[in-house]
Amino acid sequence: MNTDTVYPILTGKRALVVGVANEHSIAWGCALAFRKLGAEVVLTYLNDKALPHVAPLAQQIDARLLPLDVTQPGQLEQVFAVLALEGKLDIVVHSIAYAPKDDLRGGLLECSLDGFLQAMDVSCHSFVRMARLAVPLMSEGGSLFAMSYHGAQKVVPNYNVMGPVKAALEAACRYLAYELGPRGIRVHAISPGPLQTRAASGLKDFDHLLSDAVARAPIGELVDIVDVGNTCAYLASPYARRLTGSTVYVDGGLNIIA
Numbered sequence: 702m703n704t705d706t707v708y709p710i711l712t713g714k715r716a717l718v719v720g721v722a723n724e725h726s727i728a729w730g731c732a733l734a735f736r737k738l739g740a741e742v743v744l745t746y747l748n749d750k751a752l753p754h755v756a757p758l759a760q761q762i763d764a765r766l767l768p769l770d771v772t773q774p775g776q777l778e779q780v781f782a783v784l785a786l787e788g789k790l791d792i793v794v795h796s797i798a799y800a801p802k803d804d805l806r807g808g809l810l811e812c813s814l815d816g817f818l819q820a821m822d823v824s825c826h827s828f829v830r831m832a833r834l835a836v837p838l839m840s841e842g843g844s845l846f847a848m849s850y851h852g853a854q855k856v857v858p859n860y861n862v863m864g865p866v867k868a869a870l871e872a873a874c875r876y877l878a879y880e881l882g883p884r885g886i887r888v889h890a891i892s893p894g895p896l897q898t899r900a901a902s903g904l905k906d907f908d909h910l911l912s913d914a915v916a917r918a919p920i921g922e923l924v925d926i927v928d929v930g931n932t933c934a935y936l937a938s939p940y941a942r943r944l945t946g947s948t949v950y951v952d953g954g955l956n957i958i959a
Contacts, residue, residue, distance in 0.1 A: 709739030720796030730926025842885025894952030
């Protein structure tokens with residue numbers, strides 16, 4: 702039996718993937734997996750500075766490319782207005798997070814109100830807004846994914862304000878799963894192990910997190926963006942049609958270690 706055979710189980714599906722910054726982005730791993738399994742993919746880019754890094758990736762998978770900065774009024778609505786004109790939507794990946802550097806690198810006790818609210822808006826509430834806009838386009842059901850991290854469940858040194866913010870995001874996924882289940886829309890928080898991404902580089906002592914993950918995880922290897930993408934593709938497929946509301950770890954088993 703050829704174990705490398707690819708079955709196009711997402712053919713006829715359309716996925717919106719938000720958060721591709723470059724080829725190392727978790728969102729890019731998701732986009733690759735969806736496209737490999739037959740889905741049409743729509744990518745977004747943050748701004749003109751990001752466009753040269755994202756445009757070649759979009760071309761690589763024949764993806765539609767739209768601008769999106771969730772902090773700019775009307776941009777999120779415009780993305781979904783374009784999608785609505787072109788038909789249904791089946792999959793949404795939210796893989797964006799932000800906190801001002803001073804608030805991220807200082808402890809939670811020192812986090813400013815403005816920094817906390819910015820982190821919560823971009824990293825959590827924008828997912829709720831995306832879900833609200835996606836629901837009318839998911840008349841045949843669908844899947845929503847938000848990227849989290851184990852710092853939402855346990856204290857991870859230097860994760861600081863993002864711990865409470867990601868905890869709120871995981872709770873939002875559970876409540877959305879409850880509200881949207883009757884419509885056939887499934888919602889998952891995905892919690893990858895440490896990954897060398899641009900966003901992760903903002904965390905103090907991140908190299909230590911990487912080495913510690915290899916040393917402590919049962920599988921003994923770092924995960925990569927392809928692992929995360931494949932997990933989301935499976936969860937978006939008919940094979941996972943009875944799964945919703947979970948925080949799914951893609952971390953080589955690191956989360957089970959005390």
